[in-house]
Amino acid sequence: MLMKRLIVTIDGPSGAGKTTVSRILARRLGYRYIDTGALYRGVALAAISSGLSPDDDSGLKKLCDTLKMNFVRDEKGSRLVLNDSDITDHIRTPEITMFASAVSARPVVRNFLLNLQRDLGKEKGVVFEGRDMGTVVFPNADVKFFLDASQKTRAQRRYEEFKSVNPQSFEAVERDMRRRDNNDSTRDLAPLKPAEDAILIDSTDLTIETVVDRMMAVIETIH
Ligand code: DC
Numbered sequence: 001m002l003m004k005r006l007i008v009t010i011d012g013p014s015g016a017g018k019t020t021v022s023r024i025l026a027r028r029l030g031y032r033y034i035d036t037g038a039l040y041r042g043v044a045l046a047a048i049s050s051g052l053s054p055d056d057d058s059g060l061k062k063l064c065d066t067l068k069m070n071f072v073r074d075e076k077g078s079r080l081v082l083n084d085s086d087i088t089d090h091i092r093t094p095e096i097t098m099f100a101s102a103v104s105a106r107p108v109v110r111n112f113l114l115n116l117q118r119d120l121g122k123e124k125g126v127v128f129e130g131r132d133m134g135t136v137v138f139p140n141a142d143v144k145f146f147l148d149a150s151q152k153t154r155a156q157r158r159y160e161e162f163k164s165v166n167p168q169s170f171e172a173v174e175r176d177m178r179r180r181d182n183n184d185s186t187r188d189l190a191p192l193k194p195a196e197d198a199i200l201i202d203s204t205d206l207t208i209e210t211v212v213d214r215m216m217a218v219i220e221t222i223h
Pocket of ligand 1: 100132
């Protein structure tokens with residue numbers, strides 16, 4: 001366990017391995033792990049349940065004012081709680097995935113989550129995973145990583161991960177992923193891109209352990 005309490009950010013496109021790597025890294029460091037994509041998915045779930053369209057800014061603003069989201073730990077791991085309901089198992093459907101990408105381009109949603117994410121970082125000793133952690137939310141983070149992999153590898157990983165619960169073909173998974181990557185990296189506000197001081201890691205041909213070891217080696221050099 002590391003005694004230094006740092007803010008570590010891991011940004012990158014979907015399927016690059018961020019979630020798996022962030023979880024293991026946080027455990028090795030004795031840190032909290034925050035999946036910020038889950039927060040965008042939580043907003044998407046609430047918006048769909050309220051019948052909002054993803055570009056209804058005034059509806060989204062009103063909705064965000066009523067949302068309380070928090071991560072709690074239980075025997076199943078880190079759970080996302082939205083207004084007292086555990087929504088962890090309901091936010092990974094293809095519909096929510098695309099809706100989350102659409103609402104993540106709306107300034108009202110980003111501002112709402114910006115404050116929430118910064119509050120979660122006040123304690124220090126956290127690994128934050130997302131798209132704009134190192135660029136916008138924590139520009140002064142102690143260590144920033146940008147994790148990438150080839151488009152084919154990322155689609156293959158996503159397909160394998162969800163094939164038992166998601167009826168989509170590999171081609172559909174790859175098509176959705178390409179569309180989402182395009183949304184996430186071309187939007188005006190906080191687009192997906194590496195921070196200037198981020199360390200780039202391409203996980204295409206690396207094992208999870210190797211990626212985590214490389215990150216640990218960087219973190220251990222920080223005083
Ligand atoms: O990491 P994920 O696939 O669960 O993220 C869902 C969507 O949320 C993704 O398409 C883009 C958006 N997102 C974002 O804009 N900024 C973040 N920090 C995290 C996710």
